[in-house]
Amino acid sequence: MSFRSFVARLRGTPEPLTLHGIPVLVENTREDIDSALVLERLDAALAVIERTQPWRLAHLRRDLARIHVVRFPCRGAFDPATRSCITELTFLANPAFSDAQRAASIVHEGMHARVFAVTGGLPMTERPREERLCRRAELEFGEALPPEEGQPVVERARQSLALADAEVAPEVDWREAWARTAAVDAEREHRAR
Numbered sequence: 001m002s003f004r005s006f007v008a009r010l011r012g013t014p015e016p017l018t019l020h021g022i023p024v025l026v027e028n029t030r031e032d033i034d035s036a037l038v039l040e041r042l043d044a045a046l047a048v049i050e051r052t053q054p055w056r057l058a059h060l061r062r063d064l065a066r067i068h069v070v071r072f073p074c075r076g077a078f079d080p081a082t083r084s085c086i087t088e089l090t091f092l093a094n095p096a097f098s099d100a101q102r103a104a105s106i107v108h109e110g111m112h113a114r115v116f117a118v119t120g121g122l123p124m125t126e127r128p129r130e131e132r133l134c135r136r137a138e139l140e141f142g143e144a145l146p147p148e149e150g151q152p153v154v155e156r157a158r159q160s161l162a163l164a165d166a167e168v169a170p171e172v173d174w175r176e177a178w179a180r181t182a183a184v185d186a187e188r189e190h191r192a193r
Contacts, residue, residue: 020046020057023066028089030071030185032192038069038092045092045102052144056107056137060085063113067106071185073177076105078112080121085109100149104138104157111137128165135160135168 028035050057065083075091111134135157142153
């Protein structure tokens with residue numbers, strides 16, 4: 001263990017690691033979720049991207065500063081301020097999702113990172129267009145997978161692409177989203193007691 005690792009552990013600061021050439025930071029605030037399992041699933045999702053569309057993984061390596069695994073009100077997001085792909089902790093932990101579905105979420109957020117890298121960020125009026133670019137990336141990714149793996153990815157992407165602009169890129173009330181996330185976690189804690 002390095003001195004930096006030791007100090008980070010003492011301070012309770014999570015130390016980043018690297019998976020498939022991308023720095024990863026895990027902030028696990030849930031005692032019921034095994035960080036090692038989450039990292040295994042993230043590693044498997046990145047392996048699916050590397051195996052299926054290696055050029056996408058190369059873009060992720062260039063466009064992202066890190067993947068940040070953390071509790072969040074949706075399964076994924078791109079934070080342009082930190083160039084982080086946020087991948088939601090419980091989404092990675094949930095066995096109902098496949099490696100391909102987890103990978104598709106990362107591909108989606110990676111496309112947001114690509115748009116940001118190329119344009120410096122599009123205006124809010126272009127959000128529906130940007131979301132459709134991200135959904136098309138998911139669709140192409142899903143279609144490149146074996147049918148049994150890609151079917152749920154393709155289906156979700158096609159459904160999203162069929163939505164109207166206001167639905168494909170809805171305004172999010174983040175206070176409400178965070179309040180709902182907190183309520184779910186509080187209910188889970190209450191049941192666990």
